[in-house]
Amino acid sequence: MSGNAAGQQAYWNSPATRAWATEHARIDARFAPLTEALMAAAGPGPGERVIDIGCGSGSTVLELARRVGAAGAVLGLDIAAASVAEAERRIAAAGLPQARVLLGDAATHPFPPGGADLLFSRFGVMFFEEPVPAFANLRRALAPGGRAALLAWRPPAENPWASAPLAAVRPLLPALPPPPGPEEPGQFAFGDAARVRRILEGAGFQAVTLTPCDRPMRLGADAAEIADFALAMGPIQRALLGATPAERAPVREALLAFFRERMSPEGVAMPAAAWLITARA
Numbered sequence: 521m522s523g524n525a526a527g528q529q530a531y532w533n534s535p536a537t538r539a540w541a542t543e544h545a546r547i548d549a550r551f552a553p554l555t556e557a558l559m560a561a562a563g564p565g566p567g568e569r570v571i572d573i574g575c576g577s578g579s580t581v582l583e584l585a586r587r588v589g590a591a592g593a594v595l596g597l598d599i600a601a602a603s604v605a606e607a608e609r610r611i612a613a614a615g616l617p618q619a620r621v622l623l624g625d626a627a628t629h630p631f632p633p634g635g636a637d638l639l640f641s642r643f644g645v646m647f648f649e650e651p652v653p654a655f656a657n658l659r660r661a662l663a664p665g666g667r668a669a670l671l672a673w674r675p676p677a678e679n680p681w682a683s684a685p686l687a688a689v690r691p692l693l694p695a696l697p698p699p700p701g702p703e704e705p706g707q708f709a710f711g712d713a714a715r716v717r718r719i720l721e722g723a724g725f726q727a728v729t730l731t732p733c734d735r736p737m738r739l740g741a742d743a744a745e746i747a748d749f750a751l752a753m754g755p756i757q758r759a760l761l762g763a764t765p766a767e768r769a770p771v772r773e774a775l776l777a778f779f780r781e782r783m784s785p786e787g788v789a790m791p792a793a794a795w796l797i798t799a800r801a
């Protein structure tokens with residue numbers, strides 16, 4: 521693992537990202553409309569063999585396993601130990617022996633060549649330090665004619681659910697690290713369609729398509745809960761790691777005001793913009 525890939529591994533195993541293991545119910549509720557679009561594009565069918573890249577705590581592994589049925593197989597891979605442990609627990613509880621998760625790096629994992637029909641990922645493919653060899657490794661895991669269906673964020677300006685609360689509290693936060701450069705891994709690293717195409721085609725994929733997938737991100741109906749979630753996950757959480765209660769309090773107040781202003785009878789919903797990416801081996 522290169523120095524920076526080790527950095528990703530440290531990051532995804534740090535308290536900054538622990539909510540991916542503990543908060544899957546809330547995350548799934550927010551992502552539901554996007555997940556539905558991804559599942560529709562992926563079209564997992566009975567008996568198919570699927571790899572879920574960066575599967576987190578396993579929500580999509582479970583759904584894929586239900587769809588491929590007992591004759592199929594789903595392998596989820598993630599570098600975050602807490603998420604993989606939670607996914608294992610959920611798979612056992614659901615009684616889906618066709619599902620399995622591994623703690624491993626999808627960029628380098630020795631998949632059996634040609635053993636999968638579908639590569640699938642909900643926001644798990646933007647963190648490879650060297651994306652072309654990583655995707656080449658994943659493509660070799662596909663059988664001839666196999667397909668990929670991936671979801672990745674478009675740029676922050678098109679995702680106010682992520683950028684607007686951060687902008688609202690930015691003056692109250694300690695200095696944030698500079699955003700990653702255009703070729704560096706990160707949440708928005710696949711925002712540029714030309715870059716995604718270059719990576720996938722460079723890795724040998726064919727028929728690469730990127731379709732805008734715009735869905736509301738429904739944040740909930742309780743401003744305090746939404747504010748607390750923003751404090752528990754993402755850039756605001758990271759900026760406040762190690763902050764005192766006195767430093768956190770004004771940030772929470774500002775978030776509360778932000779979400780109360782956006783409250784409607786249906787709760788708070790903000791635009792979310794992703795690329796739905798499909799390709800063939």
Ligand SMILES: C[S@@+](CC[C@H](N)C(=O)[O-])C[C@H]1O[C@@H](n2cnc3c(N)ncnc32)[C@H](O)[C@@H]1O
Pocket residue numbers: 528532540547573574575576577578579597598599600603624625626627641642643644645647648
């Ligand atoms: C934004 S989270 C999405 C998790 C999950 N797909 C979901 O939608 O709930 C990204 C995930 O990718 C994982 N990840 C990052 N780099 C990875 C790699 N090289 N191999 C496998 N997983 C990776 C992280 O540990 C994290 O769980």
